Structures are given as structure tokens and as C-alpha cells.
Amino acid sequence: MSNKVNLQKLQTGVPGLDTLLEGGISKYSFIVLTGAPGSGKTTLAHQIMFALASEQRKALFFTILGEPPLKMLRFQQQYSFFDPAKVGSAIKYVNLADDLQKGGFSGVLERILAEVQSFQPELIFVDSFKSVVQATRDAHQSMASLQYFVQQLGVQLSTWQATTFLIGEYADSTQEENPIFTVADGVIHLCQDMDENAAVRKVRVVKMRGSHHMQGLHCFRITANGLQVYPRLLSGGIVDAPEDPAFRRGGARISSGSAELDAMLHGGIPVGYSVVINGPSGAGKTVLATSFLKAGAEAGEHGIVASFENGFFHASNSPLQAMIEAGQVTDVRPRAFDMSIEEIVTELADAAIRTGARRIVIDSLTALELVLAPQFRANFQESLFRMLSNLHARGVTVMMIRNLSEAGDQIFSPSSFIVDCIISMRYIERDNRLIKLIACPKLRGCSHSDEVREFVTHADHIQIAIPAQ
Numbered sequence: 267m268s269n270k271v272n273l274q275k276l277q278t279g280v281p282g283l284d285t286l287l288e289g290g291i292s293k294y295s296f297i298v299l300t301g302a303p304g305s306g307k308t309t310l311a312h313q314i315m316f317a318l319a320s321e322q323r324k325a326l327f328f329t330i331l332g333e334p335p336l337k338m339l340r341f342q343q344q345y346s347f348f349d350p351a352k353v354g355s356a357i358k359y360v361n362l363a364d365d366l367q368k369g370g371f372s373g374v375l376e377r378i379l380a381e382v383q384s385f386q387p388e389l390i391f392v393d394s395f396k397s398v399v400q401a402t403r404d405a406h407q408s409m410a411s412l413q414y415f416v417q418q419l420g421v422q423l424s425t426w427q428a429t430t431f432l433i434g435e436y437a438d439s440t441q442e443e444n445p446i447f448t449v450a451d452g453v454i455h456l457c458q459d460m461d462e463n464a465a466v467r468k469v470r471v472v473k474m475r476g477s478h479h480m481q482g483l484h485c486f487r488i489t490a491n492g493l494q495v496y497p498r499l500l501s502g503g504i505v506d507a508p509e510d511p512a513f514r515r516g517g518a519r520i521s522s523g524s525a526e527l528d529a530m531l532h533g534g535i536p537v538g539y540s541v542v543i544n545g546p547s548g549a550g551k552t553v554l555a556t557s558f559l560k561a562g563a564e565a566g567e568h569g570i571v572a573s574f575e576n577g578f579f580h581a582s583n584s585p586l587q588a589m590i591e592a593g594q595v596t597d598v599r600p601r602a603f604d605m606s607i608e609e610i611v612t613e614l615a616d617a618a619i620r621t622g623a624r625r626i627v628i629d630s631l632t633a634l635e636l637v638l639a640p641q642f643r644a645n646f647q648e649s650l651f652r653m654l655s656n657l658h659a660r661g662v663t664v665m666m667i668r669n670l671s672e673a674g675d676q677i678f679s680p681s682s683f684i685v686d687c688i689i690s691m692r693y694i695e696r697d698n699r700l701i702k703l704i705a706c707p708k709l710r711g712c713s714h715s716d717e718v719r720e721f722v723t724h725a726d727h728i729q730i731a732i733p734a735q
Contacts, residue, residue, distance in 0.1 A: 273476055276429060279317020279347070280310065282495030282612075286471050286480045291452065294429055295475070298446060300436040301456035306467065306488050307433045308338065309345070310456065311391050313492040314431070316347045318389055319356045325389035326381055327359050330366055330374070335359035346491045358385055375418060382426055390426070393433040417449065451475040457483075461640040464604040469495055485606035496608030499656065520625070520663060521565075523557025526730035527689070530706055530715040535687060537624070539710070540654045541665045542631070542682075545691030549702060550723035551667045554689075555627045556586045557727050558665050562625040563594040569625040570617050572598045572610070574633035585726045596621050604639040607649035611656045618662055626657065630667040647681045654684060686710040691721075704730060 275290035284290050291297060291314075299307045311327075319325040329335055339359070342348055353359075358381075365377040382390065432446065436455075447453055453472040458465050468483040486495040519534035522541075528534040535541060543551045559569040571586065589595040598617050600610070614626060628634060635646050642649045657664050666685070682688060688708040693700045705718040721730040 275477075276318055278314045280313055280493050280495060282484075282486070282497055283469070283493070285497045285499075286469070286484060286495060287474065288478050288480070291429065292474075292477055294427055295451040296449065297429070297431045297452040297454065298436075298450040299431055299433045299454050299456070300472075302458070303435055305456040305458060306486075306493060307435075307456055308393055309342070309488060310454075310493050311393060311431055311433050312342045313345070313347050315357065315389060315391060316349055316352060319352055321356050323356075323389065324385060324387040325357045325391065326385055326387040327357065327391040327393070328362050328378060328381075329359065329393055330362045335361055344490070358387075371414075375422075378419075379422060382422075382428070388428050390428050390430040391433065392431070394435060419449075447473070452477075456486075459641065464639045464641075466604065466606060466639045466641065485608055487602075487609065494612075496606055496612050498608060498652070520567075521558075521561040522689075523554060523559075523561040524728055524730060526719070526721075526732065527554075527704070527706075527728075530717065530719070530730075531687075531709060532713050532715070535663060536712060537663055538658050538661050539663055539686035540658065540684070541663070541687040541689060542668050542685045543665065543689045543691065544668045544670055546670045546693065549691040549693065550721070550728050551669075551691060552583065552629060553723055553726070554691075554728050555629060555665050555667055556583060559589060559595055559625060559627055560585060560726070563589055563592075567625060568621045568623040569595045569627070570598055570614065570621070570623045571595055571627045571629065572614060572634075573629050574600060574637055575629055596623065600637045603637050605637055605642075606639060607642050607653055610634070610638075611653050614653075615656065615660060618657075618660060624662055626662055626664045628664065628666040630669050632669045647684070650681050651684050682708070704728075 274293040275287075276293050277284050277290040278287070299311060301307045315325045315327065327335075329338065339353070343350065360377075360381050362374055362377055365373040369376065378390075378392075432450070434446075450473065452474040455470045455472050457468050457470070459468060467486050467488065469486050470483050471479045471481075480497060482498065484495055484497050486493050488494075518537045519528075519531075520537055521528055521534050522531065543554060545551045555571075559571065562569045569589070571590075586595065590597050596617050598613055601613075617623065618626070631650070635643055638646070638649065654664065685708075687710065688706065690705050690707055692703050694703060695701070702721050702723065703718050704721045705716075706714050717733060719730050719733065721728050
């Protein structure tokens with residue numbers, strides 16, 4: 267008979283964070299939230315508190331030398347997670363500034379203990395805990411006194427049956443020498459990386475005692491809804507992908523939107539493949555991609571177009587705009603520049619799950635690279651690999667447009683090995699006329715035509731010439 271204790275998990279309510287924590291934070295644990303000023307610590311603490319707090323699970327939020335409660339509430343209520351009905355009945359704010367000034371460590375501990383015994387919370391937040399350390403060091407209290415205080419706090423935590431969060435401006439370099447991080451069950455660190463003129467917010471689960479968690483740095487963004495974390499995953503994203511999708515076994519094909527091109531591909535595009543259309547401006551790449559979505563709509567399949575080009579793209583593409591207005595295609599556009607690839611993948615994956623879409627068009631890879639933050643742009647090959655791996659795991663067929671600056675540019679790029687299929691469009695000059703040519707130089711694991719055929723671009727489709735018999 268096993269005496270193993272199973273740790274109960276509390277879901278934080280922060281999208282993506284529970285994926286890093288593999289289910290949430292262990293109940294009755296002692297968590298330290300660290301980061302520089304402005305990194306999002308207080309917002310993260312409030313988002314977790316409002317997600318978990320109720321009249322059955324009360325929360326105490328202690329402030330010390332940071333923002334006073336009224337000022338903090340004024341700013342935090344701008345977020346959608348803020349519920350004013352919970353303040354007072356389920357959430358109580360207490361300022362410890364006077365207790366710190368008069369009684370130091372012991373005064374703070376006594377006041378915290380008294381408030382906990384009175385309010386009986388299951389959630390405790392202390393912001394900013396580092397101010398206790400700084401104030402008492404100024405009063406020439408030794409590190410031994412600090413360590414004793416932290417140990418006493420830890421002993422009390424074990425009897426309070428509460429999950430506790432300490433918030434402080436700690437950098438990674440100070441964590442090794444501070445006794446707080448030895449006592450803590452978990453440490454979550456927030457930071458901002460500056461690259462050129464771009465700032466990218468990142469979160470790292472440094473420590474989570476007794477619980478497996480994802481390692482490394484993961485991007486997050488603060489919006490009107492609070493924090494959204496974007497885990498670095500090759501597949502699955504925030505919502506897990508199916509473990510054994512049927513498309514991997516069935517060998518099914520879907521139409522490219524051109525019957526002649528389907529014949530060149532010996533039956534169409536394999537489901538779940540990633541396709542890149544290479545070609546110079548005006549070759550007909552967007553027309554073919556629109557035909558790909560139209561073929562899906564005619565088969566009852568929903569599609570997604572992720573346009574990173576200029577805002578006039580849809581207005582000038584009448585067939586695509588008609589499908590969007592008819593609800594057959596969902597339009598996904600970037601919310602901001604300096605995005606991480608995980609943000610884009612999450613938006614596409616969420617849209618695919620919400621609509622049931624199995625076809626995605628990205629127009630274009632060149633513009634996609636421009637909206638990424640410089641650190642992701644510098645290694646676009648890795649970013650593209652992570653994005654396509656994620657979408658492939660969901661059984662989504664992706665068609666991407668890649669602009670060539672000149673008609674003579676190379677068909678293959680350094681990232682060509684990542685995609686499953688390459689369709690090449692180009693011009694040649696003949697008898698003082700520009701002739702368009704199309705070919706398929708790559709279709710992973712499948713036979714395909716090696717012919718180079720002429721084609722003509724129409725408003726809503728391309729017409730590929732059938733070779734003479």
C-alpha cells in the first residue's frame with residue numbers, strides 16, 4: 267500500500283502559464299514572483315488572485331513600501347480579469363508600511379499572522395517583499411535575522427494551509443545569495459529582452475518543487491486581458507494536438523485549387539503538408555493561394571488567411587474578400603510588430619480550433635519575417651520550423667507565399683528543407699512577351715511531375731497549359 271502524497275494543482279487562470287507549470291501551481295506552496303520593475307509581476311499576481319479567489323477561497327494581498335492599495339486598484343481594474351465584486355468579500359488588501367517601520371521583521375510577521383487568523387485566506391500575496399529586506403538592512407539588521415525571519419515565515423506557512431506568493435524586484439544574479447529562494451517551493455521570473463528597438467517580455471519557471479515544469483525562457487505579452495504566455499513547443503501549442511491524427515495514416519490528398527496542378531502533383535497536396543509558392547511579384551502566387559482556399563470552401567472546409575502584407579490586400583482580392591464576408595474564411599492579422607513566433611502560432615492554432623479550419627494561407631513569408639521581433643527574425647529558419655511543426659501536428663495544410671525579388675532568384679532558400687512541397691512560378695521572355703512558367707521541384711515522399719508548364723493568370727484562378735501529346 268502506497269503512502270505517496272498527490273499534490274493538488276491550482277490552475278493560475280493565465281493562458282499558457284499552466285502549460286509551463288504542467289497543470290498549475292501546487293496547492294499550499296510558497297511561490298516567489300521575481301523580475302525588474304515594469305516586468306509584470308504585480309499584474310501576474312492580480313491575474314492569478316482574481317482567477318482563484320472566491321468567498322470559499324479568500325485571498326489576502328499585503329502591500330509594504332510599493333504602491334498603496336488604492337493606487338494599485340486604480341490601475342489593476344483596467345484589466346478584464348478584475349472583478350470589483352470580489353474586493354472586500356473574497357479579496358482583502360492590507361498595507362504593512364507602518365508595521366515595517368515600527369517593528370521591522372517581527373512587526374511585519376505579527377501583523378501578517380493576525381490578518382491571516384482573522385480573514386482565514388487560502389491565498390496570500392505580499393508585494394513587494396524585497397522592500398522588507400531593503401528597509402531592515404538599512405536598519406543594520408543582519409542576514410542571520412533575515413534568514414530567521416524567512417524560516418519563521420515558512421513554518422507559519424505550513425500551518426496556515428494557504429498558497430503564498432511573494433513578489434519582489436530580484437534579478438537572477440541575486441537569487442543564489444538570498445535565503446528566500448531556498449525556502450521557496452517555486453520561483454517564477456519575468457524579464458524583458460531588448461534587441462535593437464524591440465522589447466520582448468519573457469517568463470521562466472526557475473524552480474517548482476515536487477512538480478515537473480517546462481524549462482527555458484518563454485515569451486509573453488500583456489494585453490487588456492492581462493498576461494498571455496506563449497510556450498515554446500514544437501507541437502500542440504497551448505491546446506494539445508491529437509496524439510495520432512488520422513491524416514498521418516490515411517494518405518489523403520486535397521486540391522490545390524487547380525486541377526492541372528493537382529495532376530502535376532499526382533493527386534493533389536497530401537493533408538498536413540506545408541507548401542511554399544515561390545515567385546516574383548505579379549506571377550500569380552496570391553491567385554493560386556486564393557484558389558486553394560476556394561477549393562476548400564467548395565468542399566465544405568473552413569479556411570484561414572494570415573495576411574502580413576499591407577491593408578489593401580483583401581480589398582483588392584475580390585474572391586478572397588467574398589469568402590471572408592460569407593464566413594468561409596477567417597482573417598487573422600498581426601496585432602503588433604515585434605511578435606514572437608509562438609504568438610503567431612497560437613493565434614493561428616486558436617483560430618483553427620475555433621473554426622475547425624484545415625487550410626491556412628500565409629501571405630507572405632517575407633512580410634511575416636518583418637513583423638517578428640529582431641531576435642526571432644535573426645533565426646527565421648528556426649522560427650519557421652517551430653511554426654510548421656506545430657501546425658502539422660494539428661493536421662493543418664499550410665500554403666505559404668514567398669516573394670522573390672527578381673525573376674532570376676533561386677528557387678531554393680536555406681529553409682527549403684523544412685517545407686514539404688515547393689511550387690515555383692517564374693517569367694521568361696519570348697517574342698517580346700513575358701511567359702509565365704510553373705513547376706514542382708519538391709514534394710516530400712511522393713512522386714510528382716518534373717514538367718515545366720506555361721500558365722495564364724486570371725482574376726480568380728490560374729490556367730495551366732496541358733502539354734501536347
